[in-house]
Amino acid sequence: MASSVGTAGSGLYLDALPGINLFNILKIADSSQKNPSGEYSPEKVFSDVEQRAIAKFRTLFIIEFNRCFKLYKREAVDCLICENKELLSVALWYLMGAEMSEEFLRSDRINRYTTVDRQKIREQKDNFIESFSSELSVSVAGIDVNESACFEDGNQPECGGFIQIIETCP
Numbered sequence: 001m002a003s004s005v006g007t008a009g010s011g012l013y014l015d016a017l018p019g020i021n022l023f024n025i026l027k028i029a030d031s032s033q034k035n036p037s038g039e040y041s042p043e044k045v046f047s048d049v050e051q052r053a054i055a056k057f058r059t060l061f062i063i064e065f066n067r068c069f070k071l072y073k074r075e076a077v078d079c080l081i082c083e084n085k086e087l088l089s090v091a092l093w094y095l096m097g098a099e100m101s102e103e104f105l106r107s108d109r110i111n112r113y114t115t116v117d118r119q120k121i122r123e124q125k126d127n128f129i130e131s132f133s134s135e136l137s138v139s140v141a142g143i144d145v146n147e148s149a150c151f152e153d154g155n156q157p158e159c160g161g162f163i164q165i166i167e168t169c170p
Contacts, residue, residue, distance in 0.1 A: 010089040014046060017097040019124045025100070028107035049103055053096040057081075060095070061088070064140045079150035084143050091135035094128045101125035 015021050022042050029040035062077055071077065081088060104121045145151065 010086070010093070012089055012093040014049070014093070014096050014100060017093070017100075017128070019121070020097060020100050024104070028104055045100075045103065049096055049099045053092065053099040056099070057088075057092050057095055060136065061140070064136050065143075068141075069145065073151075076150045080143065080148065083148060083150060084139070087139045087142055088136070091132055091139050094132035094135055098125050098128035098132060101128060 015025070025042045025045050026040050029042065029045050032044075035044065058077065058081065061081055062071065062074075065071055065077075065080070101121050101124050105118065105125070
């Protein structure tokens, strides 16, 4: 993930999400997010958001993956995420949008984003979280653990159970 200022291998740019743009990001940057020349830096804001989002993503990936599989080897998590990065990229994109919304809400700088538009930003964050959850669920369901190189030692994660459809008549 990157801003439109840089490049993103995934082709997904954070400021392509609704409500997020470089102008707004510059308005919320704080004193720790200045470049060496003393100007507010959108790259530093993006970096802070990305760092938090990736840390959360790993934990939320484990939770979602363990809904079907019991993953006993925690080091396999990073391998699975890396191996399926294209499949998971949209989910991470939305999580980063939610984290950027949180950055807007927590900004110490007084501006319209921290005073007037707070409810709009909360709704935006909720929408990003909802999209993230949906994308993560679909993406994790698409991971083929039998073809994964993350379990070459033969220790496949155990399936937590089968999905059953029960039909009832009214």
